[in-house]
Amino acid sequence: MRKSLLVGAVIVIIAVIGVGIAQWQRGQAPLPGGEPPISLPSEILPPSEPDWCPAVEVVSIPGTWESAANDDPFNPQANPLSFMLSITGPLQQQYPIDRVRVWTTPYTAQFRNIQTKAGRAEMTYDDSRAEGLARANAELKYVADTCKSTKFIVAGFSQGAVIAGDIANQIGTRQNAVTPERLLGAVIIADGRRETGVGINPGVAVAGVGAEIALQPLNGVVQAVTPGATMTGARPGGFGEVADRAYEICAPNDSVCDAPQDVGTLVARAGDLLLANGNHAQYATNPGVIEGTTASDWTVQWARSVIEAR
Incomplete structure (x- = not known):
């Protein structure tokens, strides 16, 4: 061009x-x-871009308790054990920032529930998710407006997966500063709004759906246990024009993304659904999610393949 x-x-x-x-x-x-x-x-003048504009911008969105509002987006320190670091770390080590700019969303990443100790301040899930979405979108808009040739990857885990999935929905339905043509792909790991058949599942099949879909009919009960955690249901429009590059990764029996759909089981497992389980914390090591690899290794290899194709 x-x-x-x-x-x-x-x-x-x-x-x-x-x-x-x-x-x-x-x-x-x-x-x-x-x-x-x-x-x-x-x-008719050739467009100009700042020298720092990368070929690819990777926007990473950590899960609950894995970020902080004042964290460094280029060198996050809020939680050294954050799952998303197992993906972004190898990419930062391999590529210079002027080719691949990795930006980790700094947001509160909390989830208040009735077990919160008195006097301990915690942000509600709704407020935390809204903050993460706003900050990630602000970065996407800034780079999209400034660097016209830059392409994007969006990836998130758990609460961050819900945010990443919402962004993919916005891009795919042309409600985002990033157009569908500029999105190389989105990797959405343990998504509370996951729907079977929406997006691409590179791993084993799971029978359930995201907890926010399964629990939507019981939203009043959920609010009593986790005030300020609205079960928003499925995303209208799915992933739209980017459904062919929106990857939904979910471990079998991870109650966040593989929740049962019958009401009886939902009531019996309500505590597990809201507080997640052991599978939810093992995506970096669990070999039963994607055959022959782990969710984090698969994501790194996929990201490398689309970056190298640029």
Whole structure:
């Protein structure tokens, strides 16, 4: 695209010089000498970008208790055991920041429930998720507006997966600063709004759905246990135009993304569904999610493949 614009600009310059020479030969105008340089219409000038603009921006969104509102997005320290670091770390080590810019969303990442100790301040799930979505989208808009050639990868885990999935939904339905054409893909791991058949599942099949879908009919009960945690149900429109590159990864029996759909089981397992279980914390080591690998290793390899294809 830039080469085409540059060629167009050169043609216009030659044409303008040619007209000036013809006028000079006919005695209509002097050949420019000390005159100001010819100004070209802005639409034919090659676009310019800051030197820091990367080929690919990776926006990572950690899960509950794995981030903080004041964390460093380029060197996150809030939780050294954050699952998303097992994905972003290898990418940062392999690629210079001017090629792949990894940006980890700093947000409160909390989930208040009735077991919260008196006097301990915790943000509600609704407020935490809204904060994470706003901050991730602000970064996406800034880079999308500033760096017109940059493509994007969005990835998230748990609460961060819900946010990443919501962003993929916005992009796929053209409600985001990033257009579908600029999204290389989204990796959504342990998504509380996961629907069977929506997006691509690179791993084993799971029978359930995201807890926010399963528990939506019981939202009043959920609010009593986890005030400020609205069960939002499925995403309207799914992943739209990016459904072919939105990857939903879910471990079997992870109650966050593989919740049962019958009411009787829901009531019996309500505590597990709200507080998650052991499977939810093992995506970096569990070999039973994606055959022959782990969720984190699969994501790193996938990211490398789409980055190298740029």
